[in-house]
Amino acid sequence: MDTSPGAPPDSNPKAANTVWVTDITYVYTLSRFAYLTSVMNLFSRKIIGWQVLDRLSTxxxxxxxxxxxxxxxxxxxxxxxxxxxxxxxxxxxxEGTPAAHFIHSSSKKGTPYNACIEAFHALIKPGINDLSQILFQRL
Incomplete structure (x- = not known):
């Protein structure tokens, strides 16, 4: 498995599903905060997978x-x-993202090189904080 640090091999991919970026952010709720993990297709800049939970885990x-x-x-x-x-x-x-389907790439320590997904999280955080107050009332 390649986990070599650095920028994504292709920051402007030419096709969908060649490079995905992912990150975790936290959102505030009325009584606690929760964690949002997002997976973005770097080609389309669309979020293709996400999960919100009140605990942070693999x-x-x-x-x-x-x-x-x-x-x-x-x-x-x-x-x-x-x-x-x-x-x-x-x-x-x-193990959950096996090498048969995925090539792992990670940022250098202290240099995230994950601007697209971080910008997305910064953009949605104000709205998702409001939404999360509604969602977590049901948990």
């Missing part, structure tokens, strides 16, 4: 990838680029 991240995989047609290995967060370098994550 399982949480893998559920976001399950959503992405269910929504996409993958015909060749996809580069997955992430930061070096604990969830993205764990054994469970690497």
């Amino acid at each position: 399982e949480h991240v893998l559920k976001a990838f399950e959503n992405a995989i269910m929504n996409q047609k993958i015909s060749q290995p996809v580069v997955i680029h992430s930061d070096r967060g604990v969830q993205f370098v764990s054994k469970s994550y690497l």
